[in-house]
Amino acid sequence: MLEIKDLRVRFHNRSRDAVAGVSLKIEEGEIMGLVGESGSGKTVTAMSVAGLLPRRQCDYSGEILLDGKELLHADRSILRTVQGRKIGVVFQEPMNAMDPLMKIGPQVEETLKIHTDLKPKERKALAIEALKAVELHNPEEVYGKYPHELSGGMCQRAMIAAAVVAKPELLLLDEPTTALDITVQAQILELLKKLNAESGISMLFISHDLNVVRKLCKKVAVMQRGVIVESGNTDDVFYNPRHEYTKKLIDAIPTRERREE
Secondary structure, eight states: OEEEEEEEEEETTOSSOSEEEEEEEEOTTOEEEEEOOTTSSHHHHHHHHHTOOOGGGEEEEEEEEETTEEOTTOOHHHHHHHBTTTEEEEOSOHHHHSOTTSOHHHHHHHHHHHHOOOOHHHHHHHHHHHHHHTTOSSHHHHHTSOGGGSOHHHHHHHHHHHHHTTOOSEEEEESTTTTSOHHHHHHHHHHHHHHHHHHOOEEEEEESOHHHHHHHOSEEEEEETTEEEEEEEHHHHHHSOOSHHHHHHHHTSOOHHHHHO
C-alpha cells in the first residue's frame, strides 16, 4: 500500500539529515505508529509522504510508493491529484490548522470541491455525513459554525472529517491528540479505531507518546535523529524493547508509582 524506501532529507540550513535513510511499509488497512521525541524526523517523514516537503529548501532522495506510484519525485500536478483524494492529513493543532474566517462546512468540503464535479448540495450532504461519522452532535449546526465556536476536541473531529470526506486510502495523523485533554484524547483514539474498522483506511499515526501509540497501533517504528532505531509489533516493542532509546521512551511514560514519587 505505502512503502518508503531509504528516504533522506536534509534542509539547506542544517548540518545533518532531518531524515537519514528511513524505510517503512504500511499494509492496506493497517495502523502504523511512528514514535520519537521532537526533532527526530517524524513530521518531515509525514510531510514527504503527503507531498508537502518544501523541495527548494532541501535535498532529498529515496522513494515513496503509494500503490506502486512514486510520489517523492513526482511532478506537482500529479501530487495534487493525490493530496486529499488518496492521502488525508490531520495536523496537531486544530485551532491553528483551520481557517478562522471560514465556516466548518466549506473547509470540510474543500477536498470534494477540488477533486470532484459534485454540485454544492451534494458536497454539503457528504460534508454533513462526514461530520456525523466523526460523531459530532448536530452536524448540520456544526456545518455552519466557525472554528472558534467549537471546542478543541470538536475542532479535531472536524479536521478528521475534512481529511476523510473524500474517502482516501491513507490518513496521516501528526500528533493529533497532543493538544487535547486525556478524556478527549481517548475519544479521538476510539474514533480512529472505528474509522479504520469501518472503512479499512490505512493510517500513519505520529506521536512522541509510546503509550498512546500502544492503544491504537498494531505496529510501531521508533525514530531517533532521523533514523528508525527499532520497529515491529507494538506489544513486542513495548514489553521487550531492544534499543536503549526505546527503553528511555518507555521509562518516560507516567505511572502511578512515578506520580507518587
